[in-house]
Every structure is written in C-alpha cells, then in structure tokens.
Amino acid sequence: MLALFPLLDRNAYHLDLATGVGIYVILAMGLNVVVGFAGLLNLGYAAFFAIGAYVYALLSLHAHTPFWIGLPISGVVAMGFGFVIGLPAIRVRGDYLAITTLGFGEIVRIAFNNLSAWTGGPNGLLGIERPKIWAPTWKGHFGFELISFGVSALPYFYLVLVLIAVIAFFLFRLMDSKFGRALVAIREDELAASCMGIPVVQIKLCAFGISSFIAGLAGCVFAAKQTIVTPDSFDFILSVLILAMVVLGGMGNIWGAALGAVVLGFLPEILREFAAYRMLIFGVLMILVMIFRPQGILGGQLIRRELTRPIKEGS
Amino acid sequence: MPLLEVRSISKRFGGVRALDGMSLSVDEGEIVGLIGPNGAGKTSFFNVITGILPADEGEIFFQGGQQSLRGLSSDKILKKGLARTFQNLRIFKNMTLLENIAVGMYSRTQSSLWSAFFRTRRFHVEEKKVFKRGMGLLDLMGLANQGNEIAANLSYGNQKRLEIARALATEPKLLLLDEPVAGMNPSEKEEISNLIRKIQKRGIAVLLIEHDMKVVMPLSNRVVVMDDGKKIAEGPPEEIRKNPRVIQAYLGEA
Numbered sequence: 001m002l003a004l005f006p007l008l009d010r011n012a013y014h015l016d017l018a019t020g021v022g023i024y025v026i027l028a029m030g031l032n033v034v035v036g037f038a039g040l041l042n043l044g045y046a047a048f049f050a051i052g053a054y055v056y057a058l059l060s061l062h063a064h065t066p067f068w069i070g071l072p073i074s075g076v077v078a079m080g081f082g083f084v085i086g087l088p089a090i091r092v093r094g095d096y097l098a099i100t101t102l103g104f105g106e107i108v109r110i111a112f113n114n115l116s117a118w119t120g121g122p123n124g125l126l127g128i129e130r131p132k133i134w135a136p137t138w139k140g141h142f143g144f145e146l147i148s149f150g151v152s153a154l155p156y157f158y159l160v161l162v163l164i165a166v167i168a169f170f171l172f173r174l175m176d177s178k179f180g181r182a183l184v185a186i187r188e189d190e191l192a193a194s195c196m197g198i199p200v201v202q203i204k205l206c207a208f209g210i211s212s213f214i215a216g217l218a219g220c221v222f223a224a225k226q227t228i229v230t231p232d233s234f235d236f237i238l239s240v241l242i243l244a245m246v247v248l249g250g251m252g253n254i255w256g257a258a259l260g261a262v263v264l265g266f267l268p269e270i271l272r273e274f275a276a277y278r279m280l281i282f283g284v285l286m287i288l289v290m291i292f293r294p295q296g297i298l299g300g301q302l303i304r305r306e307l308t309r310p311i312k313e314g315s
Numbered sequence: 316m317p318l319l320e321v322r323s324i325s326k327r328f329g330g331v332r333a334l335d336g337m338s339l340s341v342d343e344g345e346i347v348g349l350i351g352p353n354g355a356g357k358t359s360f361f362n363v364i365t366g367i368l369p370a371d372e373g374e375i376f377f378q379g380g381q382q383s384l385r386g387l388s389s390d391k392i393l394k395k396g397l398a399r400t401f402q403n404l405r406i407f408k409n410m411t412l413l414e415n416i417a418v419g420m421y422s423r424t425q426s427s428l429w430s431a432f433f434r435t436r437r438f439h440v441e442e443k444k445v446f447k448r449g450m451g452l453l454d455l456m457g458l459a460n461q462g463n464e465i466a467a468n469l470s471y472g473n474q475k476r477l478e479i480a481r482a483l484a485t486e487p488k489l490l491l492l493d494e495p496v497a498g499m500n501p502s503e504k505e506e507i508s509n510l511i512r513k514i515q516k517r518g519i520a521v522l523l524i525e526h527d528m529k530v531v532m533p534l535s536n537r538v539v540v541m542d543d544g545k546k547i548a549e550g551p552p553e554e555i556r557k558n559p560r561v562i563q564a565y566l567g568e569a
Contacts, residue, residue, distance in 0.1 A: 170432055177431035177438070178421055178445075185407050185418045192405035195365055197393040197422030197485055206428065 006154055016153040019225065021265030022160030023218050025258045028245040029167055030214030032257035035246050037175065038207040039187030040090070041098040043239050044105025048078045048212040050234035052219020054112060057125040057229045067131035071220045078216025079209045086208035090201060105239050113231040124230030128223050131159065149224075156225045163221065164258070167214055171254050174210070183207055184252070248289055250299030259297055316379045318343045318520050319397070319489055324363055324373035326356075326544075333359040335544035336373070339522075341489060346511065346521045348535035348552070350528075352565055356544040357524045358402055361491050365399050366392045378488065394422045396488035400478045400495060402524075408467040412458060412477055415466055416449040419484030452480045455513070457506075472503050479510065489520045496530050504530055532556065540564065 006015055027049060034042045052074040059065035059073060089100040112119045119125060130149040137145045149155045174180055182203045185193040194200045223229050241264065249260025267285070271278045289297070317340035326334040333356045341347050349357055362368040364375055366389040375384040377395055384392050398419075407415050424445060430438040453459050456476040461469070466477060475495060482490055492511070496504040508530055511521055525531045531538065532552040540548040540555060542564040548555060555561055 173432055173434065174428075177442075178417065178424055178426065179428055179431055181410070181414055181418050182421055184410060184414075188407040188409060189405050191367065191389075192401065192407070193418065194389040195367070195393060195399055195401075195405075196419050196481060197390045198418065199388075199390045 006157055012152065015157055017266070017269060019153045019157045019160055021262055022157065022164060023222055023225075024242070024245060024261040024265045025164050026160070026167060026218040026221075027215060027242045028249065028257040028261035029164070029171060029254060030211045030218065031242050032246045032251070032254065033171065033174075033183075033207050033211040033214070035243065036250075036252035036257065037180070037183040037187065038204055040204060040207070041094065041243075042101045042208075042211070043098045043236075043243065044085075044101035044103070044108070045211075045215060045242055046234040046236070046238040047105040047108035048082060048215035049219040049222070049238070050108055050112060050229075050231070051081050052078045052216030053223040053229045053234070054119060054125070054219075055216070056220040056223045057128045058118070060129045060223075061125060061127065064129065067129065067220070067224050070224075071217060074220035075213040075216040078219065079213040082209045082212025083205060086205045086212075090204045090208065102236070102239075105236060109231050109234050109236075112234075119231070122231060124228055126228045128227045128229070130227060131155070131224050153225070156221070160221060163217065167217075168254055168258070175254070179203065179206065187252070244286065248286065248296055250296030253296070253298045256296055256298030263297070317341060318345075318378060319364075319522070320376040321360075321364065322374045322376070324360070324375070325371045326359055326363055326368060327371055332544050334363060334370075337541065337544060337546055338373075339539055339546065341520050341522050343488075344515060344518055344520055345536050346515055346523060346534055348531040348538040349522060349524045349541065350526070350531055350538060350555075351541035351547075355541040355564075357541055358493060359544075360541070361399060361493055361524065364392075365389055365397065365491065390422065393485055393487075396486070397491065398482040398485040398487035398489075399491035400475075400482050400493055402493040402497070404471075404474055404478060406466050406474055406478050406481065408465070410466060411463050412453060412466055412469070412480075413446055413449045413462040415477055415481050416452055416484045417445050419481040420445050420448065420486075423486055449484065452483055455483075456480045456510070472499055475499070475507070476510075479514075483514065483519075487519060489522060490514060492521060492523045492525075494524055494526065496525065496527055508534055 005018060009015070027045065031042065031045045034040050055074040055077045056070040059070045085101070085104050089097055092100060113122055132146050132148045134144045135147045137143055182193065182198045185196070185198055186200055186203060190200060245260035245264045246257045247260070248264060249258065250256030267282060268278060271281050274281055319341040321337065321339045323336040323338050324334050325332070325336055337356065337360055351357055359368060363370045364384070366384070366387055370385050373385070377384055377397060384395065407418065424441050426438045426441050450459065450462060453462055456479065458473060458476060466474065469477060479492070479495065495511070496507050499507065504527065511523070511534060515521060523531065523535065535552055538550065538552050538555040539546055540561050547564060548558045548561050
C-alpha cells in the first residue's frame with residue numbers, strides 16, 4: 001500500500017519528505033532494540049548514524065566504492081563502534097549510561113567537525129556517489145543498463161521502503177527467539193535474568209551492536225541521498241528526536257517505533273501553517289500524549305505467543 | 316563427596332559482618348533447611364553463592380570441581396547447575412508464564428543469533444522443545460492451562476510457583492529456595508512442601524531458607540542454623556529443636 005504512495009502523490013517535495021521520514025523509521029526501529037527491548041537509554045544514537053554516513057562518504061570519494069558494497073560496510077563499521085562504545089558503557093546503568101552515550105554522541109560530531117583533513121570539517125564532504133542499479137532497458141533490443149539514482153527521491157523512497165521491510169522482518173524474528181526473550185527479561189529484571197543464566201553483558205552488547213548496525217545502514221542511505229554530509233546533520237537534537245519517536249510510538253514495539261517516526265516526521269510539516277507557533281504546538285502535543293498514553297501509541301501490547309492449544313503432557 | 320561445599324565465607328558491609336566464616340555443605344539429592352533469626356545472613360549467604368555479592372573470603376566448590384565458584388558471574392554459576400528463587404519474587408511480570416520458563420532454559424539451548432535470524436531447522440526444533448518442556452513444568456506446578464497468561468495476572472501463590480518452575484527449567488542439580496512459602500496459607504504451604512519433595516525425587520538437591528518450622532522440620536534431611544553470619548548448629552531436625560544454642564538465638568538470653 002505504501003509502495004503506491006508515489007503514484008497517488010506526484011509532489012516531489014512530499015516524496016522527498018516521505019523518504020526522509022523513512023530514514024527516521026529505520027533509525028527509530030534500530031534505537032528501539034536498545035531502548036525499547038533492552039531498556040538501555042542511549043542518547044548518542046545520532047553518532048552511529050553519522051559514522052554510517054561518513055564511512056560511505058569516504059569510501060565513495062576515495063575508493064569509488066559502489067553504494068551496494070558501501071551499505072554493508074557502513075553498517076559493520078557502525079556496529080564495530082557500537083561494540084567499542086558499548087563495552088565500557090554497558091557496565092554503567094541508567095542515568096550513567098545515558099550520560100556516557102550522550103558524551104560519545106557529541107565526541108563523534110565534534111571529531112567530524114575538527115578532523116578537517118579527513119572529513120572536510122564543518123563544510124562536510126561533497127560529491128558522494130548516488131546508488132546505481134542495473135535496470136532493464138529497451139533500445140531496439142532488450143538489455144540492461146547501469147542507471148544512477150537521480151535528483152528525484154523516487155528510487156530512494158523505494159530503497160528505504162525495502163530496507164524498512166527487511167529490517168522489520170529480521171527484528172520480528174529476533175524478538176521471537178531466545179534472544180528476544182533474554183532482552184525483555186533483562187529489561188524486566190536484570191538481576192533475575194542474570195541468575196536465570198542470561199549472560200547479561202553479552203546480550204546487551206549484541207543489542208547495542210544490532211542497533212548501531214541499523215543506524216549505520218540508515219547513515220549510508222542518507223549520505224547517498226543527500227550526496228553531502230556535514231557534522232551538523234547529526235547533532236544531539238537528532239538523537240533526542242529519535243528517542244522521542246520510540247517513546248511516542250511505544251517502547252518495545254517494532255511497529256510502534258515506526259509509527260512514532262512517521263508521526264514525528266510529518267508533524268512539523270503538517271503544522272507548517274502555524275509558522276512561529278509550530279514547535280510550541282509540537283511540544284504541547286507531545287506532552288498530551290505522554291499524559292494520556294504514557295506507554296506510547298502502540299505500547300502495552302505484550303508479546304503473546306501463539307499456541308493454538310496447550311500441549312497437555314507430563315514431563 | 317558433597318554436591319556443594321562452602322568453606323568459611325565472609326562478607327562485610329562496611330563495619331557489619333553479614334557473613335563471618337560461614338561453612339555449609341549439601342549432598343546429592345538432599346534437602347537442607349537453613350534457618351536463623353532475621354538478619355542472621357541467610358539471604359546474603361544465598362547472594363554470595365549465586366554470585367550476586369562478591370565474597371571477601373572463603374571458597375565455594377560445586378560437584379567436586381577444583382575451581383571455586385567465587386568470582387564467577389551469576390549466569391556462569393547457574394550454568395554449572397545452581398538455580399535459585401528470591402525472597403521477594405522476581406519473576407518477569409510482563410512476560411507470559413511460558414516465556415518466563417523459556418528464559419530459564421536459555422543456558423540449556425544452543426541455537427545462535429544467526430539461527431534466530433535465518434530460522435534454521437535446529438532453531439525450530441529447539442523452540443518446540445523449549446515450549447513443550449515449559450508446558451510440562453507448568454503442569455507440574457498445576458498451572459498448565461495458564462501458559463499464555465501474563466505473569467503479573469497470577470495470584471501471589473501462583474507467582475511463587477512460577478518462580479520455582481522457572482528455576483527448574485534451568486535444569487539445576489541444586490535448587491536454592493529463599494522462603495518459598497512466605498505469605499501462604501496452610502493448605503498452600505502443604506502443596507509447596509509436596510512440590511519440594513517431588514523436586515527431590517527428581518534427583519535435585521534443595522537448600523531451603525524458611526522461617527516456618529512446621530514446613531522446614533518435616534521436609535529437611537538436615538537443618539543448619541545461622542546467627543550473626545555464622546553457623547551455630549547443624550544436625551537432623553529433631554536434634555535442632557532441642558539444641559539450647561538454637562533456642563537461645565531465637566528467644567534471646569533466658
């Protein structure tokens with residue numbers, strides 16, 4: 001159904017906006033793994049997004065790496081940083097973890113800002129290659145041709161849509177497994193989980209890694225779409241915005257996080273006519289949601305296993 | 316050779332000696348009652364054995380192993396076959412009963428993160444096994460038709476049963492029960508006592524902290540009495556009842 005959106009609405013600006021929101025959806029689903037499922041507050045999520053974006057930007061500019069190879073590399077490098085940051089950070093809890101990740105987020109942004117020789121400093125990196133695909137063509141005879149994505153957001157929209165579907169598919173599988181249960185158990189009661197044999201540090205680190213990997217993918221797509229990356233695209237406000245999406249949509253719910261991203265992504269545009277009062281209304285709406293539905297829009301749907309009929313058997 | 320051998324464990328909290336050279340052993344298939352006045356250090360003792368609190372001194376040996384359990388993390392200790400329940404219930408309230416039990420089986424399953432992502436054959440076989448065994452354990456607890464219920468919706472007594480079931484799911488050799496019948500009525504206490512006997516019959520040794528003498532005494536093969544972080548008496552239940560030091564610890568100086 002969503003795939004039909006570009007056919008119904010031919011406005012290029014709307015399509016561009018929808019693609020941007022799609023990237024938010026990926027980020028929110030990724031952050032949800034850490035915040036929603038494992039209950040770890042990560043305030044530096046934009047840093048992993050930034051790492052993904054810069055990795056592809058650098059690969060593209062220096063090695064002319066095609067997008068499709070850059071995409072997994074961006075994810076893996078972001079995941080590597082996730083492990084490096086996660087290892088010391090996960091040992092501290094609650095507020096302290098939030099502050100540690102907050103610090104990391106700012107360090108990454110400032111590092112990209114100051115490593116001018118590598119990252120172009122505040123000016124960022126320009127001229128990142130767009131993705132190319134082999135598309136069927138008809139020039140008298142049937143053939144394939146390597147076509148680059150253009151300025152139009154249309155191919156990016158579908159790219160993002162496919163990525164969302166694939167990520168959601170794997171996240172659902174992850175959650176409906178012993179790892180998903182272990183994550184939820186850690187969120188519920190870390191001490192009890194540990195005493196029931198859950199290797200808490202290892203599982204948390206896994207969650208951190210998966211979450212960072214997803215952010216890396218989103219960063220790569222973002223870089224390829226904008227063809228320019230600058231440090232100020234990845235500020236603290238972005239981390240907070242994604243966190244707000246997860247909380248608004250419903251922590252621990254995969255579609256909830258996606259819905260939160262859609263709502264918070266489009267809301268500023270819908271409220272555009274209120275001009276100066278836009279952010280004020282935005283804030284008031286957030287407060288109202290938190291008062292009347294503190295668990296988030298789709299929160300509170302507890303994971304229920306489908307067992308058509310209970311197996312009656314002694315052991 | 317004892318199943319569990321704890322040698323002179325000490326634990327200080329600032330100036331307070333919670334455990335002061337506490338020793339204890341549990342044999343295979345035995346039920347040992349651990350009693351003592353409030354603040355004697357019974358729960359601290361459990362916490363040290365299960366790796367929640369680091370011990371200051373002493374060693375813990377399990378199944379004749381040469382390596383002390385001291386310093387291992389809680390999940391590694393569990394994997395060796397030592398499971399526990401908590402004095403104030405620590406079930407996963409927002410998970411279903413079956414999921415609670417499935418968490419207990421985490422350490423006994425092999426499938427990796429990849430097999431969860433790609434749904435390998437092994438993953439399916441293992442998941443099926445986990446939930447079948449889970450149903451079996453719920454059946455043992457008399458909770459068979461509530462497997463998909465959210466744990467928070469259970470009565471207090473059933474939550475306590477669920478916690479025991481979750482501990483059994485970890486396939487322990489020794490089960491540490493911290494006040495399993497606290498807050499229950501006499502008939503429920505009787506049921507839990509029978510359940511503990513059933514657990515013993517499965518070849519699982521039980522170390523039991525309990526205040527209710529009507530429960531501990533008939534159940535235990537041996538009773539250990541603690542006071543001030545030390546063992547003050549040990550022996551068969553009939554002997555402990557008459558031991559003057561025990562009476563003194565409970566009732567104070569005459």
